[in-house]
Structure formats: structure tokens, C-alpha cells
Amino acid sequence: MKCELCNNEATVFYTQAVQGGQKKICLCESCAEERGLTDPGAFSMVDILMDEIPQQAQQSAVAEVAEQCSHCGFTIEDYRKVGRLGCSQCYTAFRGEIVPVLAKMHQGVKHQGKVPSGMAESIEARQKLENLKEELQQAIDDEKFEEAAKIRDSIKKLELE
Structure with missing residues (x-):
């Protein structure tokens, strides 16, 4: 597996429990150390991923982002605080903020799906x-x-x- 931040070989696999779910991240040893993974209390996956987006990209993304989801009322600040969205419409409302994070987290933003072997x-x-x-x-x-x-x-x- 590759490190999700620098594409070196991942040797550290971190799983964070978030409100009944899990978020996983694969890191190389140097990225894990740089981000304080040895101190679990100081590690936040959302902060790490947001730090990896160049400052200019963050500013342009914020310019394209709605302040609030028209469907559920969730705000961009709520997303930044908890690291999750309020409803499926939030993906559209906050697209400029979410796409760069998803691209970094999943090595792309288009869902390809899986096909059973032999099919x-x-x-x-x-x-x-x-x-x-x-x-x-x-x-x-x-x-x-x-x-x-x-x-x-x-x-x-x-x-x-």
C-alpha cells in the first residue's frame, strides 16, 4: 500500500473511531512521525488532510463553497469541526472544500465500484x-x-x- 500523503510505501495504518464509524489512513513512517502519530491525542485525520492542501487551493475552494447546506442547514464550519457531512446534499453544497480532501484521501474522486472475480x-x-x-x-x-x-x-x- 502507498502512503496517502506522499505515495511512499505505507507502514503505519491508523484507524480513528468517529461517532460509531471508522476512518482509516495509511502512512509511511516519516509522514506518521511528522504528524505526531506517536501521540494519538494530537492526531486528527481531518487536520492532517486539510494541512496537505496548498493554502492557495484552500482559499479558492472556500470561495466556491456555500456557507450552509440548503437541505439540512449544516454549515461549512460544522464540517470543518466534525469532519463529516450532515446529508447527501452537503456533497454538492460544499464540493469545493470536499473534493480536494477526497482526492487526497482516496486517490481520486470518482467511484469505480468493485466487480466480483470472474465477472x-x-x-x-x-x-x-x-x-x-x-x-x-x-x-x-x-x-x-x-x-x-x-x-x-x-x-x-x-x-x-
Whole structure:
């Protein structure tokens, strides 16, 4: 595993209990020492992650952030204080503040999901088949019958596999 702050090899795995849930962070030894991980009372994951965002990025992010979620009333100060959000709409309201933290915490902000082992090929083949059927319909609509025949043959071959 990689350190979530500097991408060196992680050797320290810290789990913090937060209101019935858990937050985990993987750090290399030097990042853990720099941030006082040896003194658990002084360690706050939110503070560490916020310190890693350059000051200029924090200021521009704050400019894009709503002061309060229109759905639940949670404020940006509430988020900064407790390190969690009030509702799902807070993600949109506080996007400028949250995206940089999520990117640092999860190595990206787009959820890819997981695929059970052995299913990836099946899912990929199904998606390819759907795309070919759409291409076939478009070729027929455009009266490109030679192209449509080739696509039809590709579909049949894929369905046999």
C-alpha cells in the first residue's frame, strides 16, 4: 500500500473511531512521525488532510463553497469541526472544500465500484454487445447496410462466445 500523503510505501495504518464509524489512513513512517502519530491525542485525520492542501487551493475552494447546506442547514464550519457531512446534499453544497480532501484521501474522486472475480469479462462482453447493437441500429437508420451487415456478424460472433 502507498502512503496517502506522499505515495511512499505505507507502514503505519491508523484507524480513528468517529461517532460509531471508522476512518482509516495509511502512512509511511516519516509522514506518521511528522504528524505526531506517536501521540494519538494530537492526531486528527481531518487536520492532517486539510494541512496537505496548498493554502492557495484552500482559499479558492472556500470561495466556491456555500456557507450552509440548503437541505439540512449544516454549515461549512460544522464540517470543518466534525469532519463529516450532515446529508447527501452537503456533497454538492460544499464540493469545493470536499473534493480536494477526497482526492487526497482516496486517490481520486470518482467511484469505480468493485466487480466480483470472474465477472469482469462477462460485464465487458455485455457492454460491448450493447454498444454494437446501438451501432447496428445507427447504421440501419443511416442506411449504411454494408456496415450494418459487418456489425451484425460481429454481434453474432460475440453472442456465440
